[in-house]
Amino acid sequence: MPGTSIPESTCDVLIVGAGPAGLMLATWMARCGVKARIVDKRGTKIFNGQADGLQCRSLEIFDSFGFADRVWKEANHMIEMCMWNPGPDGIIRRSDRVPDTPVGISRFQQVVLHQGRIERFFLDSLKEHSDIQVERGVLPEALEIDESKVEDSAAYPITVTLRHLSEEEAMPEQSKNGAGTSDGLFRSNLAADDSDDLIRKSQGKEGTSEIVKAKYMVGCDGAHSWTRRQLGWEMQGEATDYIWGVLDIIPITDFPDIRFRCAIHSENNGSLMVIPRERGLVRLYIQLKEIVPDSSGRADRSRITPAVILRAAQKILDPYKLTYDYCDWWTAYQIGQRVGTNFDAHQRIFLAGDAVHTHSPKAGQGMNVSMQDSFNLGWKIGLVVNGRCPRSILKTYQSERRRIAQDLITFDHRFSRLFSGRPAKDVLDQEGVSMAEFKQAFVKGNEFASGLSVDYGASMLVAKDGSSVEQGDGTDVGAASSASGKQVVGKQQLCSNIRLGMRFPSFKVLNQSDARPWHFQERLLSDGRFRIILFAGNVSSATQKERVDSFCATLDAPKSFIRRITPPTAKIDSVVDILTLHSAKRTDVELLRDFPSILHPFDDKTGWDYAKVYVDDESFHEGHGQAYKNYGVDPERGCVVVLRPDQYVGYIGEIEDVSDLEAYFGGVMIERGVNGS
């Protein structure tokens, strides 16, 4: 390549891969105002098939970016799960019904909507909030990192050569074959990766390369991750012999539960999962007992066709009938569970999503865990690039997310074997799978699959007792600590249902100034700010009001820690947002009269801020949220909770524990001078 003609540029963050994980990362960059680029080797976004289950937690995250409502409206809602097993006569029958989403854990329930729509909502959101655009048909072909510069915050230690493909080159093989049903095999794990092919075909042409110098790089480039290969890291785990087919069809059937999620174990013909979808579609995961891997451990793709998959489904569903007129998409995959050995290099290059964990798709977790990886990572990179947080917080990404990935594949390993196994004929049938055990695993899986059981370990970001090494993936990520070096440990006992390290739950509260009910979580937008939740308690009591006033006076003092971490010319709530929830009667108190101004800052152009003080009281139209009771907080005395920008609980303390609060922020934020507003 003639080096002289290659254009060179810089960007803060380079994202490789524009699937859900990459788009989530880009969305954070947009909200943090970071200069980022996102490239994808494919020439077009996907339109059919692919992953499509959405956990409660993913919907909560979408809502924090403002587009959960679009998903909720278009998606199919999964309400009930039915289990079908062979009876004594060998004929399948419904043996159980359970709620698909455990009751009460979230304001959302698990839904299904195809990945192309999710990507569309991300793209619309990016367009609305930034000028970040996905650059399609662009892929990296060389990567270097200058290790001497990795600890210099201002440096661009990463050098990537990007190749721009022609439209023809970037088109997936499948699309070139023209019309007909979409076939996902070319992206399945049964197919080899095509990145090297793409690069080779395109090499030697002029004007198609550029060099990008980046501060950070995130590889969201899938199971065959090119980025991971450059770093020389491995995936650890194993594959199995189980081959599954997937059909997205509008079914014509007399099977009574076709609109419920179903787990069906047939006596001898394998298992099948029914996932009802939007627009009358149903996704079927079908065990292909007749397809077995060859000596290399891989199944022969050419033997797998929609007709083969349908026949397998028909056998499992017998005596019920199943056909279809319309097939939207189909694919096949081989079950395997693997986790990456490393999630980052020098806290400069990160991997997320399928690039660091692969598992079976049936629990509907893949897209969710992938997006949640980059949801965990994005704000950390954003705040470091913006100079608000030290680089040391970046280590928590691997500690927090690799641990989750390990938990996930452990679960998936067990669940896949239970689901792929032949049902036991009786208690003596030790080779068969016990249906009671399967149900138990399924119910536990549903909790796991909600995404709400995630519990991050102690670190500088989570003021929890114990060792970060033990509570994470083994990485040492320090601890919240005071200036004297003493570890800050939040007072978990002050709120029984707000758990350090877990996401802040949501109950309905009312805006003090207009009585409108909100789910508290709706106020926790993903805008890169930490949040102090002041449970102000019963501010009608003089004693309690004094405690609150004193707390506010400390925070509002000229050299308070909030002023020190907020840039001098920025608004006082631009780094840390304070939201108040009190438990007095709404009509007994007034915002301007009864709450210190730091809880509702004044602005010369827009007056007082009416969106920060809430009350736990009865609404006219939506009942009483009973937030204090549900959060498990003393309604008289309240407490103080700190939420990270991703809504995970970092700290809990008494209203008086301002020095601990200050120590927590001292460990994670960089002082910027004194804010004078």
Add this chain to the structure above:
Amino acid sequence: MPGTSIPESTCDVLIVGAGPAGLMLATWMARCGVKARIVDKRGTKIFNGQADGLQCRSLEIFDSFGFADRVWKEANHMIEMCMWNPGPDGIIRRSDRVPDTPVGISRFQQVVLHQGRIERFFLDSLKEHSDIQVERGVLPEALEIDESKVEDSAAYPITVTLRHLSEEEAMPEQSKNGAGTSDGLFRSNLAADDSDDLIRKSQGKEGTSEIVKAKYMVGCDGAHSWTRRQLGWEMQGEATDYIWGVLDIIPITDFPDIRFRCAIHSENNGSLMVIPRERGLVRLYIQLKEIVPDSSGRADRSRITPAVILRAAQKILDPYKLTYDYCDWWTAYQIGQRVGTNFDAHQRIFLAGDAVHTHSPKAGQGMNVSMQDSFNLGWKIGLVVNGRCPRSILKTYQSERRRIAQDLITFDHRFSRLFSGRPAKDVLDQEGVSMAEFKQAFVKGNEFASGLSVDYGASMLVAKDGSSVEQGDGTDVGAASSASGKQVVGKQQLCSNIRLGMRFPSFKVLNQSDARPWHFQERLLSDGRFRIILFAGNVSSATQKERVDSFCATLDAPKSFIRRITPPTAKIDSVVDILTLHSAKRTDVELLRDFPSILHPFDDKTGWDYAKVYVDDESFHEGHGQAYKNYGVDPERGCVVVLRPDQYVGYIGEIEDVSDLEAYFGGVMIERGVNGS
């Protein structure tokens, strides 16, 4: 004009005016698949100010077209109304709080969002469902109707000459003045109409006219309606001396209730209404006591400025302070209440919205009643053009909507006087307004303003006892009647909370096939279909199941009335949609096994229809809708309800009363041959 060069074309429906009333009409045309055009003399849509209160009923209607969620998300929700009156010391104080929307009447509450956004949602919906586009800078300049053809369904008796303005000509005067705050005075009733000016300026130029032959025409062209003037009709009613100013500002104030809707009567300085809005904006309606009309009865526009209006507001709010840095829009108007003498000509040309009723804007009803006019009219025109209904149903538009307009201005007349009057000092102060009387009127006003008290009188569309002449605006619109001429009267006693002539209320129900909770109203899409709601009762009981089976057998018979009114090649549910709500336990019954197929028709390509049968049962996540109890229907025996395409109740009967049901449809639908599917 050189007649030879004027292009000529036909369309089924020509709509003049693309405000909310015109856009609602166009939306119906889109959903009914009718060839329609919509023209507006303005060159751009509006961006600021204008009407913005949205009633519950308007939100229900938006939801039936699929975009209520967009309004709900962006709008400010009005929860509580506060009344402020002078105390014995003459200083204003809060005297009362009431829920802004009466509790329990709708799944929506009153919200506020500016008209420009509402128009945007209509335009997006039109784009999604049709190729109807608003033609801007186009206005009619001549209108003829050939009376000899008005009763011929196939004829185009209306001839309209349309003039296409240049961009310069179509721009509102205000916009030409350049930057600065938007001023609505040019569209206020204090300003004269500019249609004639626009036509005069543009005349004599070549290539700017065209002739359109239309079957139907709807004038949604505002208070100065050009269409109304061509027809020579008058507005009846009167103006008052009260002049009001309107400011849309981000207020800077210490008034404690600025985020509540407030009605404030000052002792001597007039009244003020606070309407909190989206994006921190507040609309203030401010009585301008110092501006009085001249001898012509009109106020001098030039004396009214934002500064004058703000000063009036400051006096009323004293001792609270009010200023602003940002003003979004302002205007002024003179209160008047008038209703058009006629709403249609030959059931060919119709008027809707401000063209036939004007009143004060403070109750937030103008845009709502206007949209509801054309919501009432649109499906009737659509079904007549499509040959499904006889032309005779078109007469019910004036009968139903002129009566509503009359009720509205009677209420507004009284309310405006109570609000504009000086508060009484004591019970002996007979010239003053009693604050108790005002509160009473306000609460009644809120019920009225929900849009849910609309109760259409007896007609061929509403099988109600009594005379259509007395129950409507005086027009004779016939009655539902059997072949023998006997009037069909629905059995109101079968459902205490589903009222003949009123909109069908909504409670939560579950889909039988997937257990998903829906508000029943969500299933009543505005798609031009009548609906039979089969309250199937307790289908677990053999007796009841026999009644339901027998009902279905009659409807499914080869020459049933449903088959006779459905085109032979169309789907069986394309004219009348049957929705079932039963009261058995959900898990005791199955769709395919227990419900006759006409309740969930089979399609060769898409299989069974899983979206038509619902159950009144407990949900996992959203409680129990108690629909039978709330509808007031016997959960054992059920009943049959017919909804018009606008969700108003047309008929109620026992499951056995198929001959009455047939008579009802016989009166409103045209037979199309026998549907063989």
